[in-house]
Amino acid sequence: MTAHGHRLLLLLCCLCADWTRGTAHSGLGQLLPPTNITFGMNGIFCLFWTWTPTAKTTNCSLKYKTEILTSPSHTSPGGRDKHPYYTLFLDTRIDLNKNLTLKVYTECDNTTSAPKNFISPLATGNPGTMVRNMSCVWHYKEYVNCTWRPGEIASPSVNYTLHYWLDKEHICLPVENKKPTPFYDLLDDGNLCQNYTYHSGIPVGCQFKLEEDFNHFYCLLAVVTDRTQNSKPYLYFISVNNIAKLKPPVIKKIERTPSNSLLVSWNVSNTPKDSEYQLQVNNEIYLVSSDSKEVPNALPDVTYTAKVRVRLPQHAVDLPDPQNENFLWSEWSEEGTLVAIEGGKTAFTVLLLLVSFVIIVAVVLLLINMRRLRILLCPQIPDPSKGISSDFQQWLKYGKSVYNEPKKEEVCVVSLLETSPSSQVENAKTTSIPVL
Known part of the structure; x- marks a missing residue:
């Protein structure tokens, strides 16, 4: 094949490749x-x-x-x-x-x-007939209590029922060749709640037993609907740990320590490991991760009351942030009280007065000795004008004139009495004598 033939064949291959790519992209x-x-x-x-x-x-x-x-x-x-x-x-x-x-x-x-x-929609129906504000609480690992409000346009004679399911596998079954099941076909497979509470003849809550361990991480699906299915079902899905409410702790001891602190301890036998506690002492609140708390600077003349509550640790719940900061606390425990020490206020007052007296005495002594202390620390420099005459050159030449100013004479009057032997007549003569 000639060189021209080779070039023609190469061009034809390139065109075929471009056509193939174009077809694929198309x-x-x-x-x-x-x-x-x-x-x-x-x-x-x-x-x-x-x-x-x-x-x-x-x-x-x-x-x-x-x-x-x-x-x-x-x-x-x-x-x-x-x-x-x-x-x-x-x-x-x-x-x-x-x-x-x-x-x-x-x-x-x-x-x-x-x-x-x-x-x-997962379940069909008029949204106005669906219950509102539904919530559930798992109390003390014993029972779940769910409450709700009737739908906005619910019938005055509506008769709500609650079905519930529990699951701890968190997986879906193999699909194989089956078809999706309509939601309503599964509704009767759940557990039917029996213990209802009523308001104006309408069920507004129900309670059922749930005695499981927190470590199982059960999921709860509760569905509230009308027995006649005239109301759209309301679906409540949550991890049961997220709605767990523990029993309140019991305060065992509240006492003063030798270091003037307040020690509060409580019973944790009924709470899971690593639970979180909240301690309130008078008006102060402390977050605690153990079964005791030492509060410093406890005054002897003050009566202290303490109470504590508990909730599950955050690693045991499955709430998205920031809701994981708001999951349920238990009720507050019964208050523990530590009364003030008798005479504690008097002793504190005496101590305060003694300290005040010592401070006042120290201040007075300091003020009294202030002048002497100032002279010792900062002696006064003499005024040269009092030792040097106005004519400084004359003073340097002759020095300071020193003379004694004449003393002023004082004159005292002295009376001299002379007596004549013959007449015994007293003649007085007065003479002035200078007295220096």
Whole structure:
């Protein structure tokens, strides 16, 4: 073959390769999402949906990406699988009482189709008939008490019932070839609560036994609906540890220590390991991780009252932040009291007066000796003008004039009395004598 023939053959191969790539990209660009999504349950704790796979247009292995919308801006962890179905254990971030948005994508190598959205309620019905403000508390590892308010447009004669299920496996059963089960078909498989409380003839709460260990991490699904199914079911899903309320501790001892501290201790035999405690002494609150607390600077003349409560440790609950700071405390324990010491106030007052007296005496002594202390520390410099005459040159030449100023004479009057022997007549003569 000539060189021209080789070049022609090479050009033809390049054109074939470009045409092949173009055909493949054209097929990938037409990758379509699945169709015919069917939604339901795989057991009471697992959402389950299936779809019809898209037509295969390329030689790559098709996979499917699935998501469920938990809020307008977040999706739950989804999955990728070659199977045309997906099952997901219930997620506390998903509001089961609102419409659920499912998304399914088709993937081929690095190409993903547009999502196929499917929006559906888990249970149908008028939302106005659904109960409101439902909450449950697990008391003392003994029983669960659930309460709610009737629906906004519920019938005055509505007769609510509560079904509940417990699960500790947190897994979904194999799907195999089964179809999603409608929610209402599973409703009668649960445990029916029997102990209801009523308000104006309408059930507004129910209580059932639950005696399990905290380490099992059970999930609870409770459904409240009308016996006639005229009310839309309300679904309450939660980890039971998140609603656990422990028995309050019992204060064993409250006493003063030799170091003037207050020692408070309590009984922890009925609480799980690593539980968290909150101690209140008068108006001060302390977080404690043990069974005692020493409060410093306890005054003898003050009466102290203490009480304590407890909750599960944070590693035992499954609440998203920041809710994990707000899970349930027990009730406060009975108060323990430590009365003031008799005479303690008098002794404290005497001590205070003694200290005050010592301070006052020290201040007075300091003030008295201040002048002498100032002279010793900072002696006064003499005034030169008092020892030097105004004529400094004259003073340097002759020195300071020293003379004695004449003393002023004082004159005293002395009377001299002379007596004549003959006449015994007294004649007085006065003479002035200078006295120096």
